[in-house]
Amino acid sequence: xxxxxxxxxxxxxxxxxxxxxxxxxxxxxxxxxxxxxxxxxxxxxxxxxxxxxxxxxxxxxxxxxxxxxxxxxxxxxxxxxxxxxxxxxxxxxxxxxxxxxxxxxxxxxxxxxxxxxxxxxxxxxxxxxxxxxxxxxxxxxxxxxxxxxxxxxxxxxxxxxxxxxxxxxxxxxxxxxxxxxxxxxxxxxxxxxxxxxxxxxxxxxxxxxxxxxxxxxxxxxxxxxxxxxxxxxxxxxxxxxxxxxxxxxxxxxxxxxxxxxxxxxxxxxxxxxxxxxxxxxxxxxxxxxxxxxxxxxxxxxxxxxxxxxxxxxxxxx
Amino acid sequence: xxxxxxxxxxxxxxxxxxxxxxxxxxxxxxxxxxxxxxxxxxxxxxxxxxxxxxxxxxxxxxxxxxxxxxxxxxxxxxxxxxxxxxxxxxxxxxxxxxxxxxxxxxxxxxxxxxxxxxxxxxxxxxxxxxxxxxxxxxxxxxx
Numbered sequence: 001x002x003x004x005x006x007x008x009x010x011x012x013x014x015x016x017x018x019x020x021x022x023x024x025x026x027x028x029x030x031x032x033x034x035x036x037x038x039x040x041x042x043x044x045x046x047x048x049x050x051x052x053x054x055x056x057x058x059x060x061x062x063x064x065x066x067x068x069x070x071x072x073x074x075x076x077x078x079x080x081x082x083x084x085x086x087x088x089x090x091x092x093x094x095x096x097x098x099x100x101x102x103x104x105x106x107x108x109x110x111x112x113x114x115x116x117x118x119x120x121x122x123x124x125x126x127x128x129x130x131x132x133x134x135x136x137x138x139x140x141x142x143x144x145x146x147x148x149x150x151x152x153x154x155x156x157x158x159x160x161x162x163x164x165x166x167x168x169x170x171x172x173x174x175x176x177x178x179x180x181x182x183x184x185x186x187x188x189x190x191x192x193x194x195x196x197x198x199x200x201x202x203x204x205x206x207x208x209x210x211x212x213x214x215x216x217x218x219x220x221x222x223x224x225x226x227x228x229x230x231x232x233x234x235x236x237x238x239x240x241x242x243x244x245x246x247x248x249x250x251x252x253x254x255x256x257x258x259x260x261x262x263x264x265x266x267x268x269x270x271x272x273x274x275x276x277x278x279x280x281x282x283x284x285x286x287x288x289x290x291x292x293x294x295x296x297x298x299x300x301x302x303x304x305x306x307x308x309x310x311x312x313x314x315x316x317x
Numbered sequence: 318x319x320x321x322x323x324x325x326x327x328x329x330x331x332x333x334x335x336x337x338x339x340x341x342x343x344x345x346x347x348x349x350x351x352x353x354x355x356x357x358x359x360x361x362x363x364x365x366x367x368x369x370x371x372x373x374x375x376x377x378x379x380x381x382x383x384x385x386x387x388x389x390x391x392x393x394x395x396x397x398x399x400x401x402x403x404x405x406x407x408x409x410x411x412x413x414x415x416x417x418x419x420x421x422x423x424x425x426x427x428x429x430x431x432x433x434x435x436x437x438x439x440x441x442x443x444x445x446x447x448x449x450x451x452x453x454x455x456x457x458x459x460x
Contacts, residue, residue, distance in 0.1 A: 043380065043387045044362045069387040095356045095453050097386045124358075125385040141388040246362045246382075 002028035003215035005201055011038040012232045014075070015066055017220070018083040018149060019235070020227035022142035027090065029208055029215060030083040031201045037076035037157075039164050041065040043140060045072055046245030052166045061164065064235045065243070068140030068149055070125075071254055074164050078155040078186075080200050082108065082208075084148045088141065092212060097146065098124040101137055104148045107207030108135055111152060114203050117190050125150075126257040132185040133256035152204075153186035154194050168251050172263045175273040175285040176253055179261045183275075261285075322355035323446065326417055330433060331442035332393040337417065338436060340427070347393060348421040349412055352446045358383040360409040365390070365401045365423060372398060372425065374432055381409075394432045396425035 004017065014034040021028055039061050041047065047063075050072045056063060061074075084104060086093055094100055101124050109127055112119035117129040127135035127150075137150035162177040187194060209215045234240055253261045258278045265271040274284040329337040335353025339346040354360065365379040372378040377389040378398075401423045405411045412420035427433075437445065 044364065044382050067387070069382050069385045095449055096358065097356070097388070098358045098384060101385070137385060139386040146388075 001213040001215055002026065002218045003205065004028060004030045004032075004218055004220065005205065006030060006032035006220070007197060007201070008033060008035045008077075010034065011036050011062060011075070012064060012236065013228060014081055015040065015064055015235065016228035016231040017224065018085055018147050019067060019142055019231045020224050021085045022145035022147045023231070024223065024227055025087065025144045026224070027086050027145070028218070029085075029205075029212075031081065031204055032083075033077055033080050033197065034075055035077055037074065037160070038062045038064060040073050040075055041241070041245075042070045042072065042138065043067050044069070044245045046247060047241050047243075048166075049245070049247060050166060052164060055163050059160075059163075062236065063241055065241050066138075066140070066149075066235065067142050068138040068147060070136065070138035072165060073136065074157060074161040075151075076157060078153065078157070080152045080154065080197065080204075082150055082152075082204050084208075084212075085142075085145050086148075087144060088146050093146065097139060100148065101125040101139070103211060105135070105137060105150060106211050107204050108150055108152055110207045111200060111203035112187075115187060115191060115195060117185075117187070122257045124257070128256070129185050129190070132183055133259075134185050134187075152200055153184075154200075155188040156180075156184060156186050158184070165253060167253070168263055168265070169271070171271075172251065172261075172273050175263075176261055178285060179255050179259075179275050183255045183259050322351045323443075323450070324351045324417075325439050325443040325446060327439045329417070329439065330393075330436035331439070332436050333445070334391045334393065336391070336393040338393050338433070339421075340433060343427050343430070344399065344424060345394060345396065345427050346421050346424050349416050350442070350446075351416050352449065354412050354416050354420070357381065357388070358386075360412050363390075363406050363409040363412075363422075365406060366398055368398050368400055370398045371428075372396060374429075378423070390422070393436065394425070395428045397428065398423055398425050400424040 009032045011034040014032055018030050039056055102121055105121055105127055109119045109121060112129065112134065117134065119127050119129045119134060122128040125137040126133050134153055135150055139146060139148045158177055158180045161180060162173050167173045167176060205215060251263045255261055260276045262276055263271065263273045272284050275282045329339050331337050331350060335350045337348050337350050360381060360383055362382040366372060372392040374392055374395045376392055378392045379390040380387055381390055402421050405420055405422060
């Protein structure tokens, strides 16, 4: 299998090379990181609902909508990307696409462990260390191939991530920051000195070679570069970014697998922001308004059908 | 593992992408088979073409998202979309719950009746699904 160990690339190249490879039907593994920050939407994210576009404009953060799943992410040079492109009929791929994340994420888990993090899979597609998310992954069918993409977090700009998302109130944003900080971790939390790119990349390459296939180093060729430039046009065009996506009845941000931050305005000044973990509400991060007792509330969240916020009798209209 | 994903009702036609086609004259309803939805997992979002659009056999007619994965919906036959299932668009998990009933995806007017000959009847599809499930069990053993 071809290996493109690219190191630093532009923000758009960090997404467009793997799209181009998949569209061209070329299998391979890309390892890289973006030199400048940007914001990346999942295929079905709704731009207006999810993103504070004015903040992104003022900060000069470009937007790109990828053709893989998952949600909005803020990406920068503190994240190392690994992107695997396989033909849809590659025998490595199980019938159940989600099942492949286990195999795909093994190298990243091994890489984290080699740097001292007690990393493990949180199915289907997160890596956690000490119960906190330290890597996200996504996948999507692109052309004749399927692309699996993930990252290693050297550090994470929680503040900017909390500003990038469109949220109902400043209080919710503060809660979002707190929730991410408590439920995510990065190499910076575990190491006094950040590892070099080459160390991380080598750890990944060795593990991918061990688990998946022999890897043959390659350099970018003209076909791939030209196709990726075409993808840049497509994935950053306003018409593409503005495609309608899934709508939420109420604001809900997924922090990690099984962990969501929810807000509900109960009318007037009364509102609550609460973290839902595995379908159960934790202590509310914020309760505004008089007389709201956290014990008064019960919350449920379904995995197939959204069912959130069972409001206590006294607050029902 | 639940056995429901092995269910293959008689009277429908199937393709290898795990779509079923229910024919009524020149019209057909299309959905994902029980095994098809099983391979995708919990379906979170569905994006479909609009009524009036032409869908072509082997080409995409929308996209589907389960947790962290998105893929194209591939038309099993060619035709003009008469109607899409609004309820399943609003609540895509219905495909997981009732793939052959409330989870139907769209209804089309068939453009080429002969394409139906290329689809499998229940017996052939059932056998093919069993082969796929055996393969899946081998994969699980290998992981």
